[in-house]
Amino acid sequence: MKHKIVAVFATAAMSVLSVGVAAGPAFADCPANTFCLYETNGYQDREFRFAPTTTCRNLPSGIDNDANAMRNYRSHAVRMWDLPGCGGSSTYYAQANSYDSNFGNNDFSNKASSLKRV
Numbered sequence: 001m002k003h004k005i006v007a008v009f010a011t012a013a014m015s016v017l018s019v020g021v022a023a024g025p026a027f028a029d030c031p032a033n034t035f036c037l038y039e040t041n042g043y044q045d046r047e048f049r050f051a052p053t054t055t056c057r058n059l060p061s062g063i064d065n066d067a068n069a070m071r072n073y074r075s076h077a078v079r080m081w082d083l084p085g086c087g088g089s090s091t092y093y094a095q096a097n098s099y100d101s102n103f104g105n106n107d108f109s110n111k112a113s114s115l116k117r118v
Contacts, residue, residue, distance in 0.1 A: 030071040035078050035094070037112065038069040041102040052078050052117040056086035059113055067112040071099040080112040088113070 029043060030036035035052055037059075039045035048063040052074070058064070064084075072078055072094040082090035092108040094100070103109045 030073055032073050033075075034071075034073055035115075036071045036073075037063050037067040038071075039063065039066050041068045041104060041109075043069050043071070043101060050115065052076070052115055054117050056114055056116045058084045059115065064113050065110050068103050068109050069099075069101050070094055070103075073097060074117075076117045078115055079118045080108070080115040082108075082111040082113055084113050086114045086116055093118075 030047065030049070033051070035050045037048045037050070046062065048060070048067075050057070059067070067080075075096050077096050078094045079086075080092040080094070082088040090108065090111055092103070092106060092112065100106070103111075
């Protein structure tokens with residue numbers, strides 16, 4: 001009886017641990033100290049890598065107005081704007097060391113045009 005209880009507990013603990021590991025995106029896809037944008041939610045399609053500074057940077061062709069997910073593996077927050085030159089009324093704030101698999105939840109799908117570290 002004692003062995004069955006231990007086996008059940010061990011199986012339950014492994015299930016909880018595997019859920020915790022699977023909940024976040026793989027660190028290997030976006031390198032450490034990098035801000036990554038993805039064309040499609042769920043971190044799909046092309047990945048664009050940035051090292052944002054406090055100077056505004058317009059997004060390049062291919063991801064401008066086409067970002068739908070991000071990973072911020074930097075120790076600084078990053079803000080994105082819907083217009084070039086860090087302008088516009090719609091913004092997105094990515095906290096340091098955070099990720100978002102779907103900008104649709106924040107009403108920011110296909111809007112990012114510029115970014116900078118804040």
